[in-house]
Amino acid sequence: GESVGLHLPTLSVQEGDNSIINCAYSNSASDYFIWYKQESGKGPQFIIDIRSNMDKRQGQRVTVLLNKTVKHLSLQIAATQPGDSAVYFCAENSGGSNYKLTFGKGTLLTVNP
Amino acid sequence: ETGVTQTPRHLVMGMTNKKSLKCEQHLGHNAMYWYKQSAKKPLELMFVYNFKEQTENNSVPSRFSPECPNSSHLFLHLHTLQPEDSALYLCASRTIAGRSTDTQYFGPGTRLTVL
Numbered sequence: 001g002e003s004v005g006l007h008l009p010t011l012s013v014q015e016g017d018n019s020i021i022n023c024a025y026s027n028s029a030s031d032y033f034i035w036y037k038q039e040s041g042k043g044p045q046f047i048i049d050i051r052s053n054m055d056k057r058q059g060q061r062v063t064v065l066l067n068k069t070v071k072h073l074s075l076q077i078a079a080t081q082p083g084d085s086a087v088y089f090c091a092e093n094s095g096g097s098n099y100k101l102t103f104g105k106g107t108l109l110t111v112n113p
Numbered sequence: 114e115t116g117v118t119q120t121p122r123h124l125v126m127g128m129t130n131k132k133s134l135k136c137e138q139h140l141g142h143n144a145m146y147w148y149k150q151s152a153k154k155p156l157e158l159m160f161v162y163n164f165k166e167q168t169e170n171n172s173v174p175s176r177f178s179p180e181c182p183n184s185s186h187l188f189l190h191l192h193t194l195q196p197e198d199s200a201l202y203l204c205a206s207r208t209i210a211g212r213s214t215d216t217q218y219f220g221p222g223t224r225l226t227v228l
Contacts, residue, residue, distance in 0.1 A: 034216055034217075036219075041221075042221055042222075043117075043119075043203050043219035043220050043221045043222045044156075044203070044219045045219070046216050046217075046218060049216050089155075089156070091156075099144075099207075099209075099215075100158070100169075101158070101217065102155075103155040103156040104155055105153070105154070105155050106155075
């Protein structure tokens, strides 16, 4: 079965609002997590990553939070813009040094002007 | 955009055709991957090549045949495909550096339609 999943398949927000996309994972041994953004007709684009020894990591307008206790990962996008509209995937590395990513199905984020 | 290019971007083929997908990475990476992305399914890993050697075949049918002549190029040879093989095929690459935290970078994908 799938070990990485998303709580909400779709999310619609107003431009300027903050967005939160959630992800659950089941493999407690996973040591590395990535968020990708995929726009229509394009390949997944790296957004931000986090190692399992961290709880939070910030990028430009994005923050990833990792809660290992409940095996939960979230992506926060500040001041969401129309260009943020895309499908967002989380992925976990459950293979350790063998590096094997397992992907979630994705959440479709729609930003309304 | 990410340093990983794929050709062709779109391909329509019949079930008796033979075609090849090409991937090239310009990032100096040493590991390359093929993924299949079908509608309403998570990304599925197909093959992994580390330093030109295949290290993983994720139970992929033999009608898909990968080839990695060097660390910068990856091919996926297709023959006698089925309509259910229609999908977006994505190539990715990364640097193996002894850590698990080197992310993969994806190409734009080849949209394959099997008639």
